[in-house]
Amino acid sequence: MLxxxxxxxxxxxxxxxxxxxxxxxxxLSVCSTYVSLQQFxxxxxxxxxxxxxxxxxxxxxxxxxxxxxxxxxxAVRQWENLVYVDETSLDEIVRMNYEGKKVQExxxxxxxxxxxxxLSRIRAMLEENQxxxxxxxxKEHFLDEAGKISEIPFEYAEGWKALNKDMEMxxxxxxxxxxxLLLPLFGTDPKVSMNELYRSCKFGKVSLDTARILAAFxxxxxxxxxxxxxxxxITIAPFGLEGxxxxxxxxxxxxxxxxxxxxxxxxxxxxxxxxIALLFSVSLLLLITAVMEKIMVSAVILVIxxxxxxxxDQMYLWQVNHYFANxxxxxxxxxxxxxxxxxxxxxxGFSLSCMTWSILLSSLLAGIILLSAIxxxxxxxxxxxx
Amino acid sequence: MKDIIRLExxxxxxxxxxxxxxxxxxxxxxxxxxxxxxxxxxxxSDGNMVKGLSSFRALKxxxxxxxxxxxxxxIKELIEKYDSSYEKEYLAGNRGFLGTGGMTKYIVxxxxxxxxxxxxxxxxxxxxxxxxxxxxxxxENFYQKYKEAVLEQLLYVNEENGLFPYSxxxxxxxxxxxxxIETPFRIAYHMGWANVFGxxxxxxxxxxxxxxxxxxxxxxxxxxxxxxxxxxACAYGRKKDMQARWIAGNLFTASAYLIYVGVxxxxxxxxxxxxxxGASAQTFWFECxxxxxxxxxxxxxxxxxxxxxxxxxxxxxxVSIKVKNAKITAALGGMAVVLMxxxxxxxxQIKMFNPLQFKESALVxxxxxxxxxxxxxxxxxxxxxxxxxxxxxxxxxxxxxKYRLN
Numbered sequence: 001m002l003x004x005x006x007x008x009x010x011x012x013x014x015x016x017x018x019x020x021x022x023x024x025x026x027x028l029s030v031c032s033t034y035v036s037l038q039q040f041x042x043x044x045x046x047x048x049x050x051x052x053x054x055x056x057x058x059x060x061x062x063x064x065x066x067x068x069x070x071x072x073x074x075a076v077r078q079w080e081n082l083v084y085v086d087e088t089s090l091d092e093i094v095r096m097n098y099e100g101k102k103v104q105e106x107x108x109x110x111x112x113x114x115x116x117x118x119l120s121r122i123r124a125m126l127e128e129n130q131x132x133x134x135x136x137x138x139k140e141h142f143l144d145e146a147g148k149i150s151e152i153p154f155e156y157a158e159g160w161k162a163l164n165k166d167m168e169m170x171x172x173x174x175x176x177x178x179x180x181l182l183l184p185l186f187g188t189d190p191k192v193s194m195n196e197l198y199r200s201c202k203f204g205k206v207s208l209d210t211a212r213i214l215a216a217f218x219x220x221x222x223x224x225x226x227x228x229x230x231x232x233x234i235t236i237a238p239f240g241l242e243g244x245x246x247x248x249x250x251x252x253x254x255x256x257x258x259x260x261x262x263x264x265x266x267x268x269x270x271x272x273x274x275x276i277a278l279l280f281s282v283s284l285l286l287l288i289t290a291v292m293e294k295i296m297v298s299a300v301i302l303v304i305x306x307x308x309x310x311x312x313d314q315m316y317l318w319q320v321n322h323y324f325a326n327x328x329x330x331x332x333x334x335x336x337x338x339x340x341x342x343x344x345x346x347x348x349g350f351s352l353s354c355m356t357w358s359i360l361l362s363s364l365l366a367g368i369i370l371l372s373a374i375x376x377x378x379x380x381x382x383x384x385x386x
Numbered sequence: 387m388k389d390i391i392r393l394e395x396x397x398x399x400x401x402x403x404x405x406x407x408x409x410x411x412x413x414x415x416x417x418x419x420x421x422x423x424x425x426x427x428x429x430x431s432d433g434n435m436v437k438g439l440s441s442f443r444a445l446k447x448x449x450x451x452x453x454x455x456x457x458x459x460x461i462k463e464l465i466e467k468y469d470s471s472y473e474k475e476y477l478a479g480n481r482g483f484l485g486t487g488g489m490t491k492y493i494v495x496x497x498x499x500x501x502x503x504x505x506x507x508x509x510x511x512x513x514x515x516x517x518x519x520x521x522x523x524x525x526e527n528f529y530q531k532y533k534e535a536v537l538e539q540l541l542y543v544n545e546e547n548g549l550f551p552y553s554x555x556x557x558x559x560x561x562x563x564x565x566x567i568e569t570p571f572r573i574a575y576h577m578g579w580a581n582v583f584g585x586x587x588x589x590x591x592x593x594x595x596x597x598x599x600x601x602x603x604x605x606x607x608x609x610x611x612x613x614x615x616x617x618x619a620c621a622y623g624r625k626k627d628m629q630a631r632w633i634a635g636n637l638f639t640a641s642a643y644l645i646y647v648g649v650x651x652x653x654x655x656x657x658x659x660x661x662x663x664g665a666s667a668q669t670f671w672f673e674c675x676x677x678x679x680x681x682x683x684x685x686x687x688x689x690x691x692x693x694x695x696x697x698x699x700x701x702x703x704x705v706s707i708k709v710k711n712a713k714i715t716a717a718l719g720g721m722a723v724v725l726m727x728x729x730x731x732x733x734x735q736i737k738m739f740n741p742l743q744f745k746e747s748a749l750v751x752x753x754x755x756x757x758x759x760x761x762x763x764x765x766x767x768x769x770x771x772x773x774x775x776x777x778x779x780x781x782x783x784x785x786x787x788k789y790r791l792n
């Protein structure tokens with residue numbers, strides 16, 4: 001069996017294909033890192049330019065040992081121009097907390113009540129949610145979690161912020177690339193008539209099918225881990241590793257998050273959810289190729305499936321997301337909604353977070369789809385189709 | 387030759403293209419039903435809120451009394467009706483209604499009137515549906531104000547994002563062109579066609595992708611319908627058969643395009659009706675300079691859409707004959723669509739040259755000055771398509787004699 005898995009893996013993953021995969025991952029990572037770095041280049045009105053290196057170096061120096069507290073906010077309030085990323089990101093958080101107010105407009109009382117105001121904003125968000133009516137128990141649980149943070153370290157962590165943001169673009173593309181590479185496992189080429197030959201061999205039926213399924217998951221996992229590691233290295237390299245142990249609440253995007261986790265934890269959660277999405281994608285691919293047989297036909301179905309997800313994603317309809325897209329690979333890898341959406345599912349009287357239920361249901365769906373693919377192959381064998 | 391074309395055309399309707407078109411049709415129907423059902427709601431003629439797909443039929447029925455010619459008498463009656471309507475009262479108390487999928491029978495007429503006031507700053511929403519304007523005291527004043535708004539918008543767009551700034555003489559020609567817009571406008575419910583147009587634009591890149599898969603095997607050696615030893619060994623195997631494949635590929639594209647547009651018209655016609663083809667194009671595209679009805683303007687859009695699709699088809703066929711591998715052709719074609727899509731999403735005016743752009747409102751609203759002559763964008767799109775297809779065809783022809791299987 002191990003030998004067949006090796007041969008099947010080699011068949012779909014030649015040296016050229018591995019090289020192509022690495023080139024795609026490299027280019028994607030470099031492009032997204034370049035775009036991220038460009039956001040740190042500041043062009044001022046008098047024509048001077050602050051390079052991303054200067055900007056990041058300044059943030060590293062200024063934020064050393066700082067917390068998101070009244071001293072820091074009061075200090076920034078004195079500055080006239082907000083140029084560097086440490087200043088602008090603090091201003092962004094302040095605007096979110098004080099409903100659009102600039103840091104310079106804050107009074108001493110407002111600064112003193114920073115964390116109370118954060119709590120009241122979270123309470124308001126829960127109460128004003130137009131789609132979910134939270135129970136008192138759920139609200140109390142959420143507010144308890146939010147209240148556990150009484151001081152947010154605010155040191156330099158720009159690399160982790162960029163990494164977790166850019167993963168939302170990278171992981172879906174990685175899943176599509178892996179799916180395309182796995183297409184020839186069960187998919188056949190119309191001009192290569194080898195089916196009859198290898199299906200008539202001793203291990204050409206059940207063993208071959210089992211080996212191919214295992215090869216799909218093994219190769220998919222290896223490529224996914226390889227891709228995620230390469231992306232991590234390329235993205236984090238220009239920024240540096242500092243700030244990984246900070247709370248994600250020091251980022252404006254996740255400032256109101258109820259998940260009291262660090263950037264490193266967020267990264268691993270994202271990678272793990274991406275892996276579940278990969279399992280779903282591979283299972284779906286196996287079913288499509290088992291049913292359709294031909295590579296090109298399977299590719300069409302795969303493309304249409306991803307296009308449908310993309311179209312729904314652009315329309316952003318809550319019901320579609322809640323009952324369908326949240327368990328599909330594209331929305332699953334749109335990671336930020338887990339941390340800021342406060343979306344819940346009530347299953348058999350239990351209140352589950354969107355992250356937990358998406359992982360559970362998507363894994364279950366992946367299992368059902370995989371069983372369907374195995375069943376389909378079994379039916380073909382029983383009918384004597386090979 | 388005719389027989390070869392017929393046979394090549396038949397070969398193109400293989401499993402890949404049939405499944406592709408079925409999948410595209412299923413996607414069109416599913417996407418339309420789900421999104422329209424979840425988003426839209428309207429106030430019917432009895433003042434009740436109707437939600438989902440049935441809201442379109444309710445809106446059509448409610449809109450019947452507002453169908454007509456937007457002249458002085460119509461404006462007067464419209465103001466009276468609107469001021470005493472339940473809709474006005476409802477909109478005052480529900481500020482986000484029109485911006486979040488809400489519809490009332492007044493949106494067609496009132497939005498045109500509000501465009502005369504807001505010009506380039508017009509959008510949809512409760513605050514842009516009122517009729518409390520002094521220029522509505524007479525038909526002449528309204529249309530004068532409307533034409534000023536069109537000029538203001540066109541000059542604003544040119545100033546902000548034009549390829550070349552207009553000269554004083556060109557502005558005066560533009561003013562004359564605006565004065566030539568035929569008034570009064572014809573008002574009619576046309577939500578079904580609005581949906582056809584909207585979803586046609588959204589799914590047009592998907593149709594390009596489908597074309598990539600369907601035609602990727604046209605000249606390749608690894609496809610059942612591609613080129614093989616037999617084809618090349620025949621008396622007509624090279625020049626004639628290769629040419630027949632090109633003609634068949636274009637015919638296939640036109641047929642597939644008809645299916646794509648036909649499915650869209652059927653599904654949206656079924657949901658929201660195909661009423662309103664006779665309405666003035668200006669009630670749909672406010673700054674349109676052409677004296678078209680909605681039907682004529684949509685015909686222009688669909689025709690240009692076909693031209694853009696033919697460009698894509700020829701591009702895929704060219705790649706197919708050069709690389710001779712269906713899978714690589716499909717991958718390169720897919721990448722080309724992604725690049726075109728990214729380019730079409732920018733503000734750069736270079737996107738006017740992008741075939742994926744040949745489905746936009748710009749076809750009936752944009753134009754280019756060549757000296758003192760205004761060239762509409764739909765004419766430019768058709769000219770560009772012809773030029774692209776010619777270049778791609780010439781590229782294909784060079785490979786007819788050089789084609790080798792190994």
